[in-house]
Amino acid sequence: MSRFTVTYRIFARSEAEARERALGVALEQTVEVPADVVPEGYIADEIVGRVEEIGAEGEGRYRAAISYSPDSTGTDLPQVLNVLFGNSSIQKGIKVTALDLGPLAGAFPGARFGIRGVRRLAGCGSGPMLAPVLKPMGSGSATLAEVAYRSAAAGAHVIKEDHGLADQPAAPFEARVEAVAAAVRRANDETGGNSLYFAALAGPAEKLMERARFAKAAGATGFLVMPGLYGFDLVRRLAEAPDLGLPIMTHPSFLGPYVLSEDTGFTHGMMFGVLQRLAGSDISVFPNVGGRFGFSAAECREIARACQSTDGIGAPMLPSPGGGMSPERAGEMREMYGDDTVFLLGGALLRHGDGIGDAVADLVGSFG
Amino acid sequence: MSRFTVTYRIFARSEAEARERALGVALEQTVEVPADVVPEGYIADEIVGRVEEIGAEGEGRYRAAISYSPDSTGTDLPQVLNVLFGNSSIQKGIKVTALDLGPLAGAFPGARFGIRGVRRLAGCGSGPMLAPVLKPMGSGSATLAEVAYRSAAAGAHVIKEDHGLADQPAAPFEARVEAVAAAVRRANDETGGNSLYFAALAGPAEKLMERARFAKAAGATGFLVMPGLYGFDLVRRLAEAPDLGLPIMTHPSFLGPYVLSEDTGFTHGMMFGVLQRLAGSDISVFPNVGGRFGFSAAECREIARACQSTDGIGAPMLPSPGGGMSPERAGEMREMYGDDTVFLLGGALLRHGDGIGDAVADLVGSFG
Numbered sequence: 001m002s003r004f005t006v007t008y009r010i011f012a013r014s015e016a017e018a019r020e021r022a023l024g025v026a027l028e029q030t031v032e033v034p035a036d037v038v039p040e041g042y043i044a045d046e047i048v049g050r051v052e053e054i055g056a057e058g059e060g061r062y063r064a065a066i067s068y069s070p071d072s073t074g075t076d077l078p079q080v081l082n083v084l085f086g087n088s089s090i091q092k093g094i095k096v097t098a099l100d101l102g103p104l105a106g107a108f109p110g111a112r113f114g115i116r117g118v119r120r121l122a123g124c125g126s127g128p129m130l131a132p133v134l135k136p137m138g139s140g141s142a143t144l145a146e147v148a149y150r151s152a153a154a155g156a157h158v159i160k161e162d163h164g165l166a167d168q169p170a171a172p173f174e175a176r177v178e179a180v181a182a183a184v185r186r187a188n189d190e191t192g193g194n195s196l197y198f199a200a201l202a203g204p205a206e207k208l209m210e211r212a213r214f215a216k217a218a219g220a221t222g223f224l225v226m227p228g229l230y231g232f233d234l235v236r237r238l239a240e241a242p243d244l245g246l247p248i249m250t251h252p253s254f255l256g257p258y259v260l261s262e263d264t265g266f267t268h269g270m271m272f273g274v275l276q277r278l279a280g281s282d283i284s285v286f287p288n289v290g291g292r293f294g295f296s297a298a299e300c301r302e303i304a305r306a307c308q309s310t311d312g313i314g315a316p317m318l319p320s321p322g323g324g325m326s327p328e329r330a331g332e333m334r335e336m337y338g339d340d341t342v343f344l345l346g347g348a349l350l351r352h353g354d355g356i357g358d359a360v361a362d363l364v365g366s367f368g
Numbered sequence: 369m370s371r372f373t374v375t376y377r378i379f380a381r382s383e384a385e386a387r388e389r390a391l392g393v394a395l396e397q398t399v400e401v402p403a404d405v406v407p408e409g410y411i412a413d414e415i416v417g418r419v420e421e422i423g424a425e426g427e428g429r430y431r432a433a434i435s436y437s438p439d440s441t442g443t444d445l446p447q448v449l450n451v452l453f454g455n456s457s458i459q460k461g462i463k464v465t466a467l468d469l470g471p472l473a474g475a476f477p478g479a480r481f482g483i484r485g486v487r488r489l490a491g492c493g494s495g496p497m498l499a500p501v502l503k504p505m506g507s508g509s510a511t512l513a514e515v516a517y518r519s520a521a522a523g524a525h526v527i528k529e530d531h532g533l534a535d536q537p538a539a540p541f542e543a544r545v546e547a548v549a550a551a552v553r554r555a556n557d558e559t560g561g562n563s564l565y566f567a568a569l570a571g572p573a574e575k576l577m578e579r580a581r582f583a584k585a586a587g588a589t590g591f592l593v594m595p596g597l598y599g600f601d602l603v604r605r606l607a608e609a610p611d612l613g614l615p616i617m618t619h620p621s622f623l624g625p626y627v628l629s630e631d632t633g634f635t636h637g638m639m640f641g642v643l644q645r646l647a648g649s650d651i652s653v654f655p656n657v658g659g660r661f662g663f664s665a666a667e668c669r670e671i672a673r674a675c676q677s678t679d680g681i682g683a684p685m686l687p688s689p690g691g692g693m694s695p696e697r698a699g700e701m702r703e704m705y706g707d708d709t710v711f712l713l714g715g716a717l718l719r720h721g722d723g724i725g726d727a728v729a730d731l732v733g734s735f736g
Binding site: 024028029030031032033034036037038039042043046047071072073074076077078079081082083085086087088089090091092135136137138139162163164166167168169170202203204205206209226228229230231232233234236237252253254255256257258259260261264265287292293294346347348350351 | 392396397398399400401402404405406407410411414415439440441442444445446447449450451453454455456457458459460503504505506507530531532534535536537538570571572573574577594596597598599600601602604605620621622623624625626627628629632633655660661662714715716718719
């Protein structure tokens, strides 16, 4: 196959209208000129998107597969996203549902660690993984480090920083990362465990790679980043930097509008699975069903499938639902997401105060 | 005022519910823990968002003004956006409608050129400005340069590259930018004019600043960038780089879902006006009413107002509606947007073939 293919859900009143809209998308995403002025030859034959298939999905929805030339994107991730959905993102009634990289597959190897790699690093060969979150914003480095120590000592697989810790007066980036890394190392030394520590990278865009290097040197064993604020290409840069080589967890901050509408943006599986794998993420965070966010069980399952499937981009990655985990719900959530999952443990954990270690240990135990 | 303030439109069934939701946003955007576990003192008093005002807007909509501490963001643009709408972007029924920077104002100077600066560079002291777009994708550098030459010779104020030109085999970035810059320079030398040339910066994130420097050295006199794909912080970096110092035009690629829903994301004025000014853009591109995109006249006017207002962030900037411009509609569009506007001339211009210069000259003349 010489072209890559994007499938869109197009909302239309008839198949003819859906086809017309699809032809519009094929132009919009490439030449961005009316059909009658497309130059003949290479541009008309190769560069313009090609409507490969139109199929009815029912209820005014049509599936449109459009293929594009690798010449329009090269191996450049932002440009792939630009051709995938740049201008069409501004048109109502179009939702991206699938991506087949075709000839671009070799340029996008996906997760460098994936499920197996993260399990190996965390020393967790089977069963679900647990990730307490260090917060709240405004806490001092010593306080956050203490929570990290207790959580790691209790057997948490991943210690994740809140995405909002940034570089604040109460816990400046460097001091915080050094303190938390030391705390997790101390716990690991004492228990012989392998709790990972994902440092939240934030700040001005030009400082992120430098901060990633600092965090690794300080002892962080993973990175948390927000592609919604910095662009998906940051994930790709971190994943392929030869001197970094740590797993990446992606956070959904600022990405909500891409999935909240029925008829615009991306499906949940595309945004929190496929695009994350395309960029090279190892763990994809998203809000669990039943909490403060409105994702349905079906949407969460779709994300988990898109992350864990063996026929996606690169190695399967870990979904990481946030919210709602408790010893009482552990069984149900394990059944819903499967074992290849990193369950976040959020703010409710802080209710345990100094007993936070016991609370984490209880949950680790409940997955036995 | 010691805090900055974000105003949200909250969809709720009663004022009590709106207040409850607003309190939820205030927690979600800062500490991200339940109210009962927020530590007393600095975190509860300073860090947690504070609901300052709730007001009814009618039809189940409420206005909620929430203030935040500068300690939660510093002067870091991505973190300002993270606190503004990070996690809450994933909740339905919340739309950002206004931003008052308060104590952060000094850290975000806005457009470095703005309306007056761009007019000065373009040698256009009054009247609307016109910006033919170089496309389609797949054209060779010489073809694009020829269109640029004819457009500049005909008096176009800004020669803008299509956002999708990227770095493609038919017109690799460096060769294309050199050819187009030379063509615009030649036209300016011949006419004594000052047509500006905005080079589209694209490619891997780590190459963008280097490409900006290359483009400036080659003779580009402005940059076109896509904050939806690279993050708004790229605009800030370009605007403040001391060795660049060229005006910036921002393109809406990939940003559509932030404005297409009634009840999520941002208002049109926030996304294509306020956020652009916050980042430091000088010219904000958006789809004009009546074309292939569904923006209404009211939404377009709201964008223009948000760009041009003298009480926004920094200097007023130029709205740049794309689509629909013709000699017949010139008067109507001038009336709608006012003179401080850069009108894009898109694909329809290519219908004129070798007569493209005459077509541009006609439009320039129609604004006399």
